[in-house]
Amino acid sequence: MGEFGLIARVTAKFSTTEDVILGPGDDAALVRARDRRVVATTDLLVEGRHFRRDWSSARDVGHKAVAQNFADVAAMGARPTALLIGLAAPPDLPVAWADAFTEGVGAECAIAGGAVVGGDIVRSDTLTVSITALGDLGGHRAIRRDGARPGDVVAVAGSLGLSAAGLCLLRAGLDGPQECLREHRRPRPPYAQGLKAARLGATAMLDVSDGLVQDLGHIARSSRVAIRLDSSALVPAPAIDEAVSLLAAAGEDRRDALGFLLTGGEDHALAATFPPDTRLPDAWTRIGVVASGAGVFVDGRTVPPHGWDHFE
Amino acid sequence: MGEFGLIARVTAKFSTTEDVILGPGDDAALVRARDRRVVATTDLLVEGRHFRRDWSSARDVGHKAVAQNFADVAAMGARPTALLIGLAAPPDLPVAWADAFTEGVGAECAIAGGAVVGGDIVRSDTLTVSITALGDLGGHRAIRRDGARPGDVVAVAGSLGLSAAGLCLLRAGLDGPQECLREHRRPRPPYAQGLKAARLGATAMLDVSDGLVQDLGHIARSSRVAIRLDSSALVPAPAIDEAVSLLAAAGEDRRDALGFLLTGGEDHALAATFPPDTRLPDAWTRIGVVASGAGVFVDGRTVPPHGWDHFE
DSSP states (O other): OOHHHHHHHHHHTOOOOTTEEEOBTBSSEEEEOTTSEEEEEEEEEEBTTTBOTTTSOHHHHHHHHHHHHHHHHHTTTOEEEEEEEEEEEOTTOOHHHHHHHHHHHHHHHHHHTOEEEEEEEEEOSSOEEEEEEEEEOTTSOOOOSSOOOTTOEEEEESOOSHHHHHHHHHHTTOOOOHHHHHHHHSOOOOHHHHHHHHHHTOSEEEEOSSOHHHHHHHHHHHHTOEEEEOGGGOOOOHHHHHHHHHHHHTTOTTOOHHHHHHHOOSSOOEEEEEOTTOOOOTTEEEEEEEESSSEEEETTEEEOTTOHHHHO | OOHHHHHHHHHHTOOOOTTEEEOBTBSSEEEEOTTSEEEEEEEEEEBTTTBOTTTSOHHHHHHHHHHHHHHHHHTTTOEEEEEEEEEEEOTTOOHHHHHHHHHHHHHHHHHHTOEEEEEEEEEOSSOEEEEEEEEEOTTSOOOOSSOOOTTOEEEEESOOSHHHHHHHHHHTTOOOOHHHHHHHHSOOOOHHHHHHHHHHTOSEEEEOSSOHHHHHHHHHHHHTOEEEEOGGGOOOOHHHHHHHHHHHHTTOTTOOHHHHHHHOOSSOOEEEEEOTTOOOOTTEEEEEEEESSSEEEETTEEEOTTOHHHHO
């Protein structure tokens, strides 16, 4: 199947939304930007580095590529609107893989509320996915990383550590607990909480992609503050404790549940700071406070910027 | 150099514009969309398929990646505003290559009037560039491919055939004429003519990336019209005639100048249709007319959709 055939197959699958004025098929797409601004972010995913075809289905890869980008949009306090997708595919990539990947992309777009408006398909020896996501702030200010103030509350929405535990399990050749594997394959960013956090007055926000401590370090540095986490507020999901036991039984005994929560990325939870008197809805868990100073602390101990693993 | 170091080096080089509210460094960028709509397009470029490091400098590749995307923006009748760039780089890619590539990206952005607002750098065995370009229609309607009407004039702005001749010369191991090689390495889309064509009332427009006949075929099909080209209006640049002579002397005697003009893509000229009474400025050359029917004709002969080469 040539590029034009695949493009036609692929674009025929995507549904549209009210944000799309002109979808795929012309030189460029045309997307509504209702408040005269557009949020934009891009990522590249490379097989072997960001996903493995034996660990994730094509549909999983489609879901995850979209999720990680729309999570970035949500982390600005914006609503996902549109997606542009590039696929560099080896000549021997099964058409069924491309089809299932496309279905995953479309399904995650439907979950996040965005639409696929454009793309490109090319040949390459290395299976590579590029994603650009657009979003709409709905007239609100963007929630950046540099607005946290001493006294603010630190809170997270979404899951932490499940994806990292899932990756460890896959690396160890273990096939459960399913909740960890599922989160690694198809993270579920709490998209709607981005906009909600903005409306609640969040002072800084990001999505947890590299690990909670490392990512909060970005807020601490940008905002010139310290962040003090309380590990008792970081309660691992039961599946993480189960994963730690299974990993220990398999000889991977250096892993602990708190480590997964503090350093595991890719769940794409949202982490934000809020003014001290903010009434946080149930979706948000308070995990610490912003203080004057610098750095990220867990139970009063400093965590070096290169992360929890080295700290232990 | 790690990813963070390279990202810092790379983003430090880009200058900003009035369209940028928030540039690289946060979860996502924030770009002005003054008329409540944003034009968006994306491309993937893969080493060996879309560029060769021995034929094009890193700076050339940066220029060309940006040019082909902002040409798509211009072809909608829009003004380039912002660019997101992904670089998948092998571990042994010289830092000097990444630096020069980045300089090329920045320089072409300056030519087109856009700014780099975001990006991603990852490791990959295959050197790959992803580009997403955004643009602003300034309140005008988008010029699509489906608006050509019988009686309209067909015209082009920018060069045709030089890039294809340049590619042939490189393949034949010839190192001149420089004008052809230069256009292949750094195409110069007539960005400003996109907006100008929209203001002149263009009924359809695209950028010539796959070849004039093939691309006009998209307008013919989308608009359900025929396009009749007059080959006497397609005057090759002297460098193309020179290239044909050099290629013939090197044994490549199947090439003719008109073939390069009709099938050569990658100059990223703009091709558009205008109402019959439009006074075209000097930048535009009238090359044919729109008629009722279907297909693309040159001097009254049909050209099959797979192009001039097969037609000959």
